[in-house]
Each structure stands twice: as C-alpha cells, then as structure tokens.
Amino acid sequence: MAIGKTSTNVPVLRWGFLGAGNIATDFANDLIKAPQYHKHQHALVAVATQNSRERAAAFAERYKNENSSPKAYGSYEELLQDNNVDIVYISNHHPQHYGTVKLALHAGKGVLCEKPLTINYPESLELVKLAREKKVFFAEGFWIRFFPIVKKAQQLLHEERVCGKNLRLFIDFCQDSKFRELPKDSRMLNVSLGAGVLLDMGVYPLTWSQVLLFDDPINQKNDPTVSSNALTFTDHNGDVGDYSTAVTLVFPKSQAIAVLCTSMDRDPVTQDFLRIDGDSGAQLIISGKCFRPQILTLKRPDGKSETMDFSFDATGFFYEQDAVFEYIMNDLNEASEIPHAETLRMMRLTDQIRHQLKISYPADIQFTTN
Ligand SMILES: NC(=O)C1=CN([C@@H]2O[C@H](COP(=O)(O)OP(=O)(O)OC[C@H]3O[C@@H](n4cnc5c(N)ncnc54)[C@H](OP(=O)(O)O)[C@@H]3O)[C@@H](O)[C@H]2O)C=CC1
Ligand SMILES: O=C1OC[C@@H](O)[C@H](O)[C@H]1O
Numbered sequence: 001m002a003i004g005k006t007s008t009n010v011p012v013l014r015w016g017f018l019g020a021g022n023i024a025t026d027f028a029n030d031l032i033k034a035p036q037y038h039k040h041q042h043a044l045v046a047v048a049t050q051n052s053r054e055r056a057a058a059f060a061e062r063y064k065n066e067n068s069s070p071k072a073y074g075s076y077e078e079l080l081q082d083n084n085v086d087i088v089y090i091s092n093h094h095p096q097h098y099g100t101v102k103l104a105l106h107a108g109k110g111v112l113c114e115k116p117l118t119i120n121y122p123e124s125l126e127l128v129k130l131a132r133e134k135k136v137f138f139a140e141g142f143w144i145r146f147f148p149i150v151k152k153a154q155q156l157l158h159e160e161r162v163c164g165k166n167l168r169l170f171i172d173f174c175q176d177s178k179f180r181e182l183p184k185d186s187r188m189l190n191v192s193l194g195a196g197v198l199l200d201m202g203v204y205p206l207t208w209s210q211v212l213l214f215d216d217p218i219n220q221k222n223d224p225t226v227s228s229n230a231l232t233f234t235d236h237n238g239d240v241g242d243y244s245t246a247v248t249l250v251f252p253k254s255q256a257i258a259v260l261c262t263s264m265d266r267d268p269v270t271q272d273f274l275r276i277d278g279d280s281g282a283q284l285i286i287s288g289k290c291f292r293p294q295i296l297t298l299k300r301p302d303g304k305s306e307t308m309d310f311s312f313d314a315t316g317f318f319y320e321q322d323a324v325f326e327y328i329m330n331d332l333n334e335a336s337e338i339p340h341a342e343t344l345r346m347m348r349l350t351d352q353i354r355h356q357l358k359i360s361y362p363a364d365i366q367f368t369t370n
Helices: 023-031 053-061 076-080 093-106 120-135 148-161 197-214 318-329 340-357 364-370
Strands: 010-018 041-048 071-073 087-090 110-114 137-142 168-173 226-234 241-252 258-265 273-279 283-288 292-298 305-309
Touching: 010 023, 010 076, 023 041, 023 053, 023 318, 041 053, 041 076, 053 071, 071 076, 076 093, 087 093, 093 110, 093 120, 093 273, 093 364, 110 241, 110 318, 120 137, 137 318, 137 340, 148 197, 148 283, 168 197, 197 241, 197 258, 197 340, 226 292, 226 340, 241 340, 258 340
Parallel strands: 010 041, 010 087, 041 071, 087 110, 110 137, 168 258
Antiparallel strands: 168 273, 226 241, 241 258, 273 283, 283 292, 292 305
C-alpha cells in the first residue's frame, strides 16, 4: 500500500473519509487538530458523503489549513477513485458498514471501519476474506484496544498477577442517550439504522472482557459460555431493539467470570465503570468512560492503593491513527491490537448474544435466507 510524502519528504498518511457525521468530526479533530499527541504525520485529503457534495465541502472546510485542503465529494464512489487517498475511514451507520467497506476494498483502498464492523458475523467474514484477497490494510476501528491503559491492565493482571487467579470482572457502562425522545430516524432509535445497545455500546464491556479475561494466558484462548438478557423497546416500524442488556461470561479453563451491564437510558453515578478482583485480595478499578478510560487504580490487600493516570484531553483516536500509520508504513495488513480473527470472534459472540435476546436486524435476514 502507498503512503504519501510531505514537501520535505516526510512520510504522511493520507486519509479519505466515507461519512461526515458526528464521530467523523471527533476522528478528524484528533487527526488534524491534536498534533501534540501524534508521533506521525497525517493528512485529511478527501471527504465524501453518500449524497451531498455540499455537506462534504462544509465538513472539509473545517479542516482546511496551510498543510491540509481536503477535497469534497458527493459520493463514496468518486472519492474511491482519488489516487491521493492511502486509506479510508468509514463512519456511517452500522448496517451500512458492510456495503461501504466492500466498495472501498474493491477499489483497492485500505480500510479502517468504525465499530461494530458489521451487524453480524457472516457480513464480517465476507469482508475479511475480500480484504485478504485484495492484500490491503483492513481493521475494525475498535479504538480502546490501542490505549496504553489497556496494555497496562493486561500487564498487571496477566504478567504480575496482582489480582491472582479466579478473576471476577464487573462492568457497568451506562449513558443516557435519551433515545425515546430522539427523531424516529435517529440511529439510536431506528432499528433499521442499527439501533440497539449491545452493538452500539455493549461491544465495549465485551471487549474489556476479552482483553482482560479471554486473553489471560491461563485461559488458553478458550471461548466462554454466555448468558444474556435485555430490556427492549419497539421502534416506529415495529422492530425491537435492546436498551439495557446484561451479559455473563464464564471462562471454565481459567475459572474466571464476567458480569457486564450496558444501558442507554441513564447516566452513571460513578466514574468507576470497571472493577476486577481475584484470589489475591487485590482489586483493579478503571475510571472514566468505558469507551474512554483514563485512570487505573490498584487497591492492594494491605489497603494501600496506587493510581496510574492515563488521561488526555483529545478524544483518544490518535493512538489508533498512529498505529494504522505504522502498519501501512511497514506494509502490514492487520493490526495486532485487533486482528481479523478477533473481530470475527467478537461478531460471533454478539450474534450468539442477539440469538439469546431474540434481537435481529434486516441484515440478518439477508444472510439467513441466502
Ligand atoms: N468510536 C466511537 O467512539 C464511536 C463510534 N461510533 C460509530 O460510528 C458510526 C456512526 O455513528 P455517528 O457518527 O454517531 O452517526 P451519525 O448519526 O453522525 O451518522 C453518521 C453518518 O451516517 C450516515 N447517515 C446518517 N443518517 C442516515 C440515515 N438516516 N440514512 C442513511 N445514512 C445516514 C451519514 O453518512 P454520510 O455523511 O456519508 O452521508 C452520516 O454522516 C456508528 O457505526 C457508531 O457505532 C459512534 C460514536 C462513537
Ligand atoms: O462507540 C460509541 O461510544 C460512545 C457512545 O456514546 C456511542 O453511542 C457509541 O457508538
């Protein structure tokens, strides 16, 4: 895969955006307006929306400066013909990810796609096969996997075994999306646009359970047994989505257990969203937001505690953005923080949970009837 060069011959990764919505704004702000956090050079060279060049131009205008002048396109197809684009960042709605990623891969572009990669496992499997056939960089943008705080928590738990064995993980991720008050075509309320707490927010607690318990060496990569239940809503089309979902995971090999609750109808009463303990009597607590962890506190059995501050004031995409730069610079097509197999395993897990919840999406029908 190609990578650009600045006028002083410094490598620069040239991004094209497919989607100009809310998270695209946060991603662009970190990419272009937080250079103090970057190790590498990045440029936003093109922005496309599905149907409006004007909307793309208005988005691009916000990121014009002496080094960056993004081109605006009124369709994804036009942007994908732009040879100045090294990699595309896809940030439309979950049900659109499958078709949009497919379009970009067929155009020979590297792809970083927002989470969840797709609505279900069959869609993700098809995209992984296509990306490997095209021999381009491809990853699900599960950005917290690139945070140093995750790597530190894994080192404390898996190498230093500060909590011992028989780990118990508790996560409460809640955020009041006020979904019932939103317009009926909001992505948080319209099931056809992917509404539902599991795939939008629940994938974060599930990711924490994977990096802290599934990846624990004593688990030896054994899948957990899963049980789940949910409170649901019905949208204006009569489709059912989940708004508060509880999942328990048991890891028989390591005798570990995870209790995860994700709700999109209330805000948290504490910043401590994650607690883990084991048979050592110590506790690890992570504070901040489940999707933006900032502080790690280790409480030792003797009552002493140690706090590690990983806070930053940008959104936090810069870790992921610099990692993608390094993979493409080194001609690597997968991110070790979230290899294709890990995305596929997570999609199988969310499919398994949705089957238990009896929650389905239009995309599921496409694959079950084929
Ligand atoms: N990593 C993170 O922290 C976060 C990730 N996300 C993920 O990003 C994705 C987008 O979320 P968010 O930015 O909040 O979404 P937005 O509601 O801002 O919409 C994003 C894009 O989706 C397309 N879109 C919007 N409404 C419609 C519609 N009614 N019909 C068809 N397409 C539409 C548009 O694409 P276009 O501009 O091309 O026309 C729009 O720009 C989701 O998959 C979500 O999971 C969301 C929030 C945080
Ligand atoms: O990925 C996300 O993280 C933060 C939440 O507010 C958002 O709904 C979700 O898509």
